[in-house]
Amino acid sequence: MRIVSGKFKGRRFSPPTHITARPTTDFAKEALFNVLNNYISFEDCVVLDLFAGTGSISYEFASRGVKRVVSVEMSDKHLDFIHKIRQELGLMKVVYPIKMNVFRYIQQGKEQFDVIFADPPYEMKELPQLPALVLQGNLLSDDGIFILEHSAKQDFSQEPNFLEHRQYGNVNFSLFTRKVN
Template identity: 40%
Template sequence: MRIISGKYKGRRISPPKNLPVRPTTDMSKESLFNILNNRFDFEGLKVLDIFAGTGNLSYEFGSRGAEAITAVDADFGCIKFIKQTAAEFDFNIMAVKADVYKFLAGHSSSYDIIVADPPYHFEQQKFEEVVKLVFDNNLLQEDGMMIIEHSRHTTLEHMMNWSFSKKYGGSIFSFFEFDKDETEEAINEDPDVEEL
């Protein structure tokens, strides 16, 4: 596993072999960040990485200068490794050991980017619940983006705020963002919002 861009481009990271993870491949990761590069300036971003596993995606955001990264996973070994790696590279990553669904349900911060890499064997309903919890609890900034990695056996195009999907090898990234027209309509219809 290597960091593909930013301050630590090319640096290799070797997680323990006994972690219960399936890290995003370098090819898929590079394709994902090519899309994000066209949309975001990473400096100063707040990022939430759920089902973080080895922290693979968190390190990419850290290497690119994200201001604050929260990595959540239920596995103690994964969280321990993320903490060690974050300290080694001086990344501003807060690693949280928690059930992702309980974390999302009880969380109140909002983020510029949310990335989720649930186990591919999860049922469709569990993927859908991630989307619902994020948007029901206002965890994504209005101009933010959520990305869920999944296999071809999972379909998310029908979910609220789905924007587009990209396929890379055996992986699919589904992107979610607020519809700008809907956001503007909601503001225009709110009597408490003053026009400038």
Template identity: 45%
Template sequence: MRIIGGRLRGLRLNPPQNLPVRPTTDLAKEALFNILQNQIDIEGIKVLDLFSGTGNLSLEFASRDAAEVISVDKSIRCVHYLKDMAKQHGLEQIKTYNADVFKYLQMETEVYDLIFADPPYDLSRIPEIVKIVFERKLLSPDGILIVEHQTMQNLSNHPAFTEQRKYGHSSFSFFRA
């Protein structure tokens, strides 16, 4: 894993082997940021990274000067790793929370320009993420929700769905208010 853009471009991430994660591949991440580059200006936006794991995407957004990156994961080891990486590289805009994502979303009142969710692929509640984000109005008017999931899973039945991009066994589904 590496940071592919921004001021930390090229930085290799070497998280501990024992973290309970399935990181987004560099290929998929590069494709995602190429898509985003044509849709939004990352500099200055407010990002919510759900199921943040190693913080691979949180670090990428911060490297590209997102104003605020809120990272939520239920693994305390993941939260500590990301917190340490953010501190080590002076990324003060990253705030980490050790929490169950669904409970966090039910209590969240902030509005975000971009919400990224990379849940475990075997999680049966993935469609609930989209439902909760839109019911609770957690996206700004021009905001984007992106959910990473197995390609065989279909999330297109939500009215806010705009497109799905496939990268092998992984897909990104995009939603807009």
């Protein structure tokens, strides 16, 4: 796992072998962030990373200069790794790990985010409902971007607020926005 751009470009991390998360590939991550360059100014963003896993996406956003990243993860092992890398990179005031069930966080969260990224397990039964849950709540700021990583089995193009779909190898991203008219 490596950070592909920004302040920490090229930094490599080896997650412990006992971690079960499936980190987004470097190729897909780099391509996604190139797409995001067209939609957002990283320096002005507050980001929510749901199903944070190893924190790979959180570090990528932090490396690009976002104000803050909230990383929601349930696994103690994954959170320990996020805390370790956060400390190594000096991101104590940028990356904020939270141990919580993502669906409870979506229901209870009070803060708004400019970008929400979710990388749930591809076979999670609630995955098809995730865009509606995120977009119907108050977590995404007006004109914010919600990015859902998923397998090729899912098609979200008919969802309200669907923006675009990108595929990089076996990794698929669907982007949504809550546009203000």
